[in-house]
Amino acid sequence: MRSLAIGWRTQSWPAHSRLFVAGDGNRWAIADDASEIARVARGLGIQVGPERWIARVRNQSVFHTSQFTLIGLPFERAGNRLGVAYLHGRPGTPGHPEFDTCYETVQRRHEELDRVQVSNRAMEELVLGTGIEPTKVFRIPIGVDTARFRRRDEATRAEARRELGLPESAFVVGSFQKDGVGWGEGLEPKLIKGPDVLLDVCERLAREVPELLVLLTGPARGFVAAGLSRLGIPFHRALLPDLDAVARAYRAVDVCLVTSRDEGGPKAVLEAMATGVPLVTTRVGQAADLVRTGENGWLCDVEDAEGLAAACAEAARGVAPDVLDAARETAEACSWEALAPRWAALFRGFVEQR
Numbered sequence: 001m002r003s004l005a006i007g008w009r010t011q012s013w014p015a016h017s018r019l020f021v022a023g024d025g026n027r028w029a030i031a032d033d034a035s036e037i038a039r040v041a042r043g044l045g046i047q048v049g050p051e052r053w054i055a056r057v058r059n060q061s062v063f064h065t066s067q068f069t070l071i072g073l074p075f076e077r078a079g080n081r082l083g084v085a086y087l088h089g090r091p092g093t094p095g096h097p098e099f100d101t102c103y104e105t106v107q108r109r110h111e112e113l114d115r116v117q118v119s120n121r122a123m124e125e126l127v128l129g130t131g132i133e134p135t136k137v138f139r140i141p142i143g144v145d146t147a148r149f150r151r152r153d154e155a156t157r158a159e160a161r162r163e164l165g166l167p168e169s170a171f172v173v174g175s176f177q178k179d180g181v182g183w184g185e186g187l188e189p190k191l192i193k194g195p196d197v198l199l200d201v202c203e204r205l206a207r208e209v210p211e212l213l214v215l216l217t218g219p220a221r222g223f224v225a226a227g228l229s230r231l232g233i234p235f236h237r238a239l240l241p242d243l244d245a246v247a248r249a250y251r252a253v254d255v256c257l258v259t260s261r262d263e264g265g266p267k268a269v270l271e272a273m274a275t276g277v278p279l280v281t282t283r284v285g286q287a288a289d290l291v292r293t294g295e296n297g298w299l300c301d302v303e304d305a306e307g308l309a310a311a312c313a314e315a316a317r318g319v320a321p322d323v324l325d326a327a328r329e330t331a332e333a334c335s336w337e338a339l340a341p342r343w344a345a346l347f348r349g350f351v352e353q354r
Contacts, residue, residue, distance in 0.1 A: 006056035007078075010049070016061045016081050016352045018049045024066040028178065028219075029267055032243060033085070034065045036143060036336050040343050046351050061351045063115070071105040071113075072098050081350055083115030086127050087142070087264025088285060096192065106130040115350050119264045120286040138346040141286045143336040144270035148243060151276045151328055152251040160252035164238060170213040171316050173202065174253030174277065176246065176268045177260070178218040186220025194259035194282065197305055199227040201259060204309035206233050209316045215253055217246065250275040255315045260284050261302050273297065274331035276324045278315040280308055290334070296326040 010018070019041050023034035038048045054062060059079035064070040067086045075082070086106070089099035103126075106113065110132035117140050118124045124139045152160075158168065166172055179193035180186020189195045206212045214228055214235040221237060228235045240246050250256070256272035256279050263285035270290070272279040279297035281287045282304070291299040298311035332338065 006053050007058045010053070010056070010060050011058040011079065013060065014352065014354065015059050015079075016350070017354065018047045018060045019347070019351045020049045020051065020054050020057050020060060020062045022051060022054045022062065022064045022066075022069060024069050026183075029265075030066045032267075033142060036145070037063065037065060037343065040336055040340050041347060041351075043340060044344050044347065045353060046347060061114075063350075067102050068098060071102045071109075077112055081114040082112065083117070083346070083350060084113060085117040085119075085264075086123060087117075087119050088123065088262050090126065090262065093192070093262065103130065106132060110136075115346055117346060120289050122285075122288065123264070138342065140339055140342045140346065141290070141334045142265040142267055142270070143334055143339045144267070144274050144331050145243075146274050146332055146335040146337075149247045149250065149271050149274035149331070151274070156251045160248050160250075163248060164215070164236060164252050166213065166215065166236060166252055167211070170211045170234075171209050172213050172215050172253045172255075173205070173312060174215045174217070174250065174256045174272075175221075175224070175259075176217050176250070176256065176271070177258070177266065178220050180220030180223050183219055185222035187222040187226065189223040190220075192260065192262050194261050194303075195224045195227075197259040197261075197282075197303055197308070198224055198257065199231065200305035201257065201308045201312065202228065202233050203231050204305060205312050206231070208309070208313045215249065217249055247271070247275070250277055253277055255280055255312050257308065257312060258282060258284070258287065259305075259308060263287070269297075270331045270334050273327035274335075276328060278319045278324070279327065280311040280315065282308070290330055292326075294323070296323060296330050 021034045021038040024030040041048050061081045063083040065085050070084045091100040091103040093099050107130045116137045119142050179190050179195040181188040181190050216237045256277045258281035265285050269287045282302045291297040293299045300307040
């Protein structure tokens, strides 16, 4: 009955006059994106409906912040205009048949999609290869809240270390991701996130950097934790309660390390840059578009554990202030506020504003 009521109500409104933004049902990175996109839309004067209505909405505009909740599953338009974020996942990736499903769905049903957001140049090329009309595809990076992820100083760094119980003298490598399968302990590695590469990098780095300590945040980090224990590398595991706690944790680390094989962002790229933390990352997602080695961070090839370790060791020897300044400028250019005009372009003709 409730489903019928919501369907009738939304269908009675002027066509496509409300925007509904869908997350992926998990309280993790995609949920943050959905919240921020809805906030940007409201700031643009767009009426945004409640996310919990998504499955019952009729004749309005619906944007999914995860491709896997729309094109990864059977979907019906139900009179709606449909938009989706297609952030990562190349067809043919071993162990990930869902990537093939998404790509093949866009190939077959691109006329039923009204907007596709991609976060980086590589995915833009991939999506355009499906045959979709290019005017439907918008390259917009995954944004960062530069007020929450503000530039740290010595005082906030020391405070963050005290909060997490990290030794002042340690060289702390921060790993901010979820790299285990599922939402439990995560003993089975999610190899696309490169947890095996992370362990290889840390083993190499431990030979060069005294008092190395690894900070693991996020759920399902059991594979990496077990590996670090086996290698005898100290680590601290912190399951942080909210995004504010994540922002504080960045202030405690000496380098942010990303070892992924494929990403849409990752979000850690801009979060580290905004906070003034040296960034070492593989050439994935929007990192490939935004990071310039020696200018605002370090960019290495996928699976290049030797290069990643060398970059971290270089950061341990000291980072020039202008590198961190340039990184902050990159983050500010990709703040949610700075990206609002790009979202306005995507919403134009997708949501009817009166």
